[in-house]
Amino acid sequence: MNTSATQKMDIQKVESSRIGQVDFDNLTFGSTFSDHMFECDYKDGAWQNPTIRPYGNLSISPGAKVFHYGQAVFEGMKAYKDDQGKIWLFRPEENFERINKSSKRMAIPEFPHDLFFEALTTLVKMDKEWVKSGLGNSLYIRPFVMATQVGVSASPSTDYKFMILTAPAQAYYTGDVKVIVADHYSRSANGGVGAAKAAGNYGAQFYPTNLAREKGFQQVIWTDDSEHKYLEEAGTMNVFFRINDTLLTAPVSDRILDGVTRKSVIDLAKHNNIDVDVRPVLVSELVEAAKNGSLKEIFGAGTAAVISPVSAFSHKDVVYELTKPEDSFSTRFKKELMDIQHNIGEDPYGWRFEVL
Amino acid sequence: MNTSATQKMDIQKVESSRIGQVDFDNLTFGSTFSDHMFECDYKDGAWQNPTIRPYGNLSISPGAKVFHYGQAVFEGMKAYKDDQGKIWLFRPEENFERINKSSKRMAIPEFPHDLFFEALTTLVKMDKEWVKSGLGNSLYIRPFVMATQVGVSASPSTDYKFMILTAPAQAYYTGDVKVIVADHYSRSANGGVGAAKAAGNYGAQFYPTNLAREKGFQQVIWTDDSEHKYLEEAGTMNVFFRINDTLLTAPVSDRILDGVTRKSVIDLAKHNNIDVDVRPVLVSELVEAAKNGSLKEIFGAGTAAVISPVSAFSHKDVVYELTKPEDSFSTRFKKELMDIQHNIGEDPYGWRFEVL
Structure with a gap:
C-alpha cells in the first residue's frame, strides 16, 4: 500500500505566486489558501498518482459519495517559522496516526506513512514564504480524505481522494470564551464516531452551537448523551477544569477526540508538578466547585487556538463567571506550548519536527 | 425566501441523450444518472439561479465546507410509470417536509416549497423516457443539499447548493436479508442527528456494517447506545417485528428516521385491521419471541427496496432463523404499496401524486 516507493510525486508549480495579493495582517482563519495543494487518489485498491x-x-x-454519505475525515496541524527562518511542525506523527484511526472507523483505507510525510514536508517547503514568523503566526495544514466513487447507494466508496491544503493563520485570539454545558443536544453516541475526526461530527454541532450563540455563548461543552451528567469535550477542543490546584479532564473514549494539544497539556502539567486527574468529570462537581469558589479555571485545548480560557459557563440557564487567577495554568501552558512550537523554548519532550 | 415567484428556472437541455447507451436490464442501483440535473445556489441569504x-x-x-464538516442532507424518492404511460410520485410532500427538517437540524437554510416541486416535476418530465414502466421499475430521485462556502473553520456555511439527481432503478431484489442486532457500535445519540437524513449518519455505519458482512449478515439493526436494549432502525430502513399477529415498531425519536415507507406500512396495517403497536421494542422480547415461536416476521421498510423481509437475525453471536409464514404481512404490504405506487391498485390514502 505504500506507494511512495513505487510512484514518484508529480509536482506542478504555480506560474506566479498569489502571495503578493494576500494581506497577512488581516487573515480570516482557514479561508486563504497557499499556492499549492497535495492530491492523491485511491482506486483499484491502491493510493496512486500523488501530485502537488x-x-x-x-x-x-x-x-x-462524500456529498451523500459524509464518508470523510480530516486533520488539523500547524507549521511555524522561527526567527532563524527554520520551519517546524508540532508532533506530526500524532496527526498521521489519528487520521488513519479516523479513516478506519469511517471504512476509509489508511494512507501510507512515508507518503504522508513526503507530501507534507514537500508542500510546506514549496510554500515556505507563506509561513510567517512571529509568535502566534503559522501555516494551518489541513489533510483530509473524501469518498469519490460515484453512486447514490449507501455503501462504502471504492475510490477516495486524500488531499492537503494549507492556509496562513494569524495569532488566533478568541477573546473570552463563554460556554454552555449541554443538557439536551449531544455530540456523539457510545459506539459512535465521536473519537474520529469524521466530517459529520462537526456539521452536527452547528445547530446547537447556533442556539448557544443566540444566548451569547460561543461554544458548547458536550456531555454524555444519556444523562448529561459528565463533561466531555467542546467539539473543536478538549476541555480542562482546574479545581483548587488539580487539573481535571475527561479520559478519551469512543465519544471523545484524542486531542494532540490535550495530551501535550497533560504532559506539560505533569512536568510542572501539577496534579492531573484524568477521570470522568461530573457536571455537578463543576457547578459545586463554581459555587464554593474552588473552581479556578476552565480552558479548551486544540490546534487552532492552542489554549482558550473560558470566562463563564452556563448550566440550566444559570451562568457562572470565572476570574482568571494570577497563577493561571492556561496562561502558563499556552506560553510553554507556543514557545516549543515556535522554537523559542526548550523541547524536553521531542515534540518539534524540523521541516526546513 | 421563495425564489420561484421571482426567478425563472434556467433550462439547458442536452444536445443528445445518453439513454441509448444504457442497459436498463442491468442497472446497478444509484450509479447511472439520467440526462439532466437540477441545481440551485444559496448565497447572500437567498436561494437563487435555479437551473436544470x-x-x-x-x-x-x-x-x-461539505468536504470538511459534513454539512449535508439528502432525500430518496421514486417516480413510477404506469401502463398508460402516466408518471407518479409517492407522497412527495413527506420528502419535502423531511429535507427541510433535516436541513434545520444541520443549520442549513430551508428550501422553498414551490421551487422544490417545480424543480422535481420539470426534471422528471424532461427525463420521462428514463422512467420505465413495469412493476418494480422506477426513477430513483435524490434531492440533496451541501455546504459550499470555502473555509476550513468549523462554523456553518454561508453558501449552499441544492441539487436533484435522478437515476433509473430496476426492481430491487435484496435477496433474503440477514441482520445483526447491534450490541457494541451505535448509529446515533440522544439529542444527536439520527432523525435527520444527514450525510454523516450513513458514512458512520459503513465500518460496523462491514464487520457484519464479514460474518455473513447484510445489515445491522441499531439499538439504543446506552444499553443496547431497545431495537431502533436499520440505517437505510425502519424495522417492523410481527409477534403472533401484532405488528411492532419503535416510535420515531431524535435517534430514528421518520420513514415515509414506515408510516405508510402503519397505515396499511391499520386499514387491514392488523394490530399495530408503536412502542419501544426490547431486544429481549425479540429473542424470547424467536425462542418461543411467536416471532413470525421481521422486515425493513424504506424507499429503495420498499419492503425487505429478514430471514435471520443474530444477537450476541446466536443466530435465530425465520421462516416466512403463508399469510406474510411483508408480502402483503409490499404488494399493496407497489400497486399504489405503480397505479395498479386503489389509493384510498391519497398517496399518489401525478407528474405527467
Missing part, C-alpha cells in the same frame, strides 16, 4: 499542483477547484461528480 | 442542466461534474473548491 496549484491550489484550485476540483472537477467532481455530484454523485460522489 | 445536463448531468455533469461540479467545479468546486477542495476547501468547500
Whole structure:
C-alpha cells in the first residue's frame, strides 16, 4: 500500500505566486489558501498518482459519495517559522496516526506513512514564504480524505481522494470564551464516531452551537448523551477544569477526540508538578466547585487556538463567571506550548519536527 | 425566501441523450444518472439561479465546507410509470417536509416549497423516457443539499447548493436479508442527528456494517447506545417485528428516521385491521419471541427496496432463523404499496401524486 516507493510525486508549480495579493495582517482563519495543494487518489485498491499542483477547484461528480454519505475525515496541524527562518511542525506523527484511526472507523483505507510525510514536508517547503514568523503566526495544514466513487447507494466508496491544503493563520485570539454545558443536544453516541475526526461530527454541532450563540455563548461543552451528567469535550477542543490546584479532564473514549494539544497539556502539567486527574468529570462537581469558589479555571485545548480560557459557563440557564487567577495554568501552558512550537523554548519532550 | 415567484428556472437541455447507451436490464442501483440535473445556489441569504442542466461534474473548491464538516442532507424518492404511460410520485410532500427538517437540524437554510416541486416535476418530465414502466421499475430521485462556502473553520456555511439527481432503478431484489442486532457500535445519540437524513449518519455505519458482512449478515439493526436494549432502525430502513399477529415498531425519536415507507406500512396495517403497536421494542422480547415461536416476521421498510423481509437475525453471536409464514404481512404490504405506487391498485390514502 505504500506507494511512495513505487510512484514518484508529480509536482506542478504555480506560474506566479498569489502571495503578493494576500494581506497577512488581516487573515480570516482557514479561508486563504497557499499556492499549492497535495492530491492523491485511491482506486483499484491502491493510493496512486500523488501530485502537488496549484491550489484550485476540483472537477467532481455530484454523485460522489462524500456529498451523500459524509464518508470523510480530516486533520488539523500547524507549521511555524522561527526567527532563524527554520520551519517546524508540532508532533506530526500524532496527526498521521489519528487520521488513519479516523479513516478506519469511517471504512476509509489508511494512507501510507512515508507518503504522508513526503507530501507534507514537500508542500510546506514549496510554500515556505507563506509561513510567517512571529509568535502566534503559522501555516494551518489541513489533510483530509473524501469518498469519490460515484453512486447514490449507501455503501462504502471504492475510490477516495486524500488531499492537503494549507492556509496562513494569524495569532488566533478568541477573546473570552463563554460556554454552555449541554443538557439536551449531544455530540456523539457510545459506539459512535465521536473519537474520529469524521466530517459529520462537526456539521452536527452547528445547530446547537447556533442556539448557544443566540444566548451569547460561543461554544458548547458536550456531555454524555444519556444523562448529561459528565463533561466531555467542546467539539473543536478538549476541555480542562482546574479545581483548587488539580487539573481535571475527561479520559478519551469512543465519544471523545484524542486531542494532540490535550495530551501535550497533560504532559506539560505533569512536568510542572501539577496534579492531573484524568477521570470522568461530573457536571455537578463543576457547578459545586463554581459555587464554593474552588473552581479556578476552565480552558479548551486544540490546534487552532492552542489554549482558550473560558470566562463563564452556563448550566440550566444559570451562568457562572470565572476570574482568571494570577497563577493561571492556561496562561502558563499556552506560553510553554507556543514557545516549543515556535522554537523559542526548550523541547524536553521531542515534540518539534524540523521541516526546513 | 421563495425564489420561484421571482426567478425563472434556467433550462439547458442536452444536445443528445445518453439513454441509448444504457442497459436498463442491468442497472446497478444509484450509479447511472439520467440526462439532466437540477441545481440551485444559496448565497447572500437567498436561494437563487435555479437551473436544470445536463448531468455533469461540479467545479468546486477542495476547501468547500461539505468536504470538511459534513454539512449535508439528502432525500430518496421514486417516480413510477404506469401502463398508460402516466408518471407518479409517492407522497412527495413527506420528502419535502423531511429535507427541510433535516436541513434545520444541520443549520442549513430551508428550501422553498414551490421551487422544490417545480424543480422535481420539470426534471422528471424532461427525463420521462428514463422512467420505465413495469412493476418494480422506477426513477430513483435524490434531492440533496451541501455546504459550499470555502473555509476550513468549523462554523456553518454561508453558501449552499441544492441539487436533484435522478437515476433509473430496476426492481430491487435484496435477496433474503440477514441482520445483526447491534450490541457494541451505535448509529446515533440522544439529542444527536439520527432523525435527520444527514450525510454523516450513513458514512458512520459503513465500518460496523462491514464487520457484519464479514460474518455473513447484510445489515445491522441499531439499538439504543446506552444499553443496547431497545431495537431502533436499520440505517437505510425502519424495522417492523410481527409477534403472533401484532405488528411492532419503535416510535420515531431524535435517534430514528421518520420513514415515509414506515408510516405508510402503519397505515396499511391499520386499514387491514392488523394490530399495530408503536412502542419501544426490547431486544429481549425479540429473542424470547424467536425462542418461543411467536416471532413470525421481521422486515425493513424504506424507499429503495420498499419492503425487505429478514430471514435471520443474530444477537450476541446466536443466530435465530425465520421462516416466512403463508399469510406474510411483508408480502402483503409490499404488494399493496407497489400497486399504489405503480397505479395498479386503489389509493384510498391519497398517496399518489401525478407528474405527467
